[in-house]
Amino acid sequence: MIPNSEFKRYSARVNADYQAKKWLRIGTNLAYAYTNTRLAADQDSETGYTSAGNVFYISNNIGPVYPLYVRNADGSIKINPATGNPVYDSGNNTNYSRGNFAGNAVRDVYYNKGNSDRDVLTSKVYAQITPIEHLVLTANIAANLVNQRKNVLYSIFASSTNEDGTATVSTRKSIRCEQPILSRI
Numbered sequence: 001m002i003p004n005s006e007f008k009r010y011s012a013r014v015n016a017d018y019q020a021k022k023w024l025r026i027g028t029n030l031a032y033a034y035t036n037t038r039l040a041a042d043q044d045s046e047t048g049y050t051s052a053g054n055v056f057y058i059s060n061n062i063g064p065v066y067p068l069y070v071r072n073a074d075g076s077i078k079i080n081p082a083t084g085n086p087v088y089d090s091g092n093n094t095n096y097s098r099g100n101f102a103g104n105a106v107r108d109v110y111y112n113k114g115n116s117d118r119d120v121l122t123s124k125v126y127a128q129i130t131p132i133e134h135l136v137l138t139a140n141i142a143a144n145l146v147n148q149r150k151n152v153l154y155s156i157f158a159s160s161t162n163e164d165g166t167a168t169v170s171t172r173k174s175i176r177c178e179q180p181i182l183s184r185i
Helices: 055-061 105-111
Strands: 006-021 024-039 113-132 135-154 166-178 181-184
Antiparallel strands (some): 113 135, 135 166
16 A cells, blocks of 8 residues: 555445336436545556656666665665655665666655545436337436546656646546437337
8 A cells, every 4th residue: 555545435325217208218427426536656557657756666667785774884774854754765875876867756655645526426317208119219418527636746856857846737527428219229
């Protein structure tokens, strides 16, 4: 499990059909899902499956000879006196240059923060009319609504590209409607 990560999901679904008349059948199908994802930045599919900030990518692509922490002369982990936190080796503060990899993914998990809230509503309403035996006319209308808000904080102490860190907030909303009309014999 990645530290500082969490996933919550709440969902509900309703499916109802009603035979109003011998020749008329109506129904609806509704589904709602809310998800909350908390991850360190660069750990999700949108920003970082192949990012140097992704713990799994780094563990599969960098040799184990590269240290995680900066060490004191006696071999103990160096502590930052200003924060009380360990000093992570990012490849530019020791003699262990990492070539194409910059930063320290484990450090970034503790310092960089990301949160995403997402609401998804899927709905479909239909009516089936059977004017004569063996002929069924179906009218559907479907709508999908997606609302997502994402916050990301790249800390001053992590692998942010700016000295003072970076904060971003993004929102995405989408609505999709369909209205197919079908006939079946």
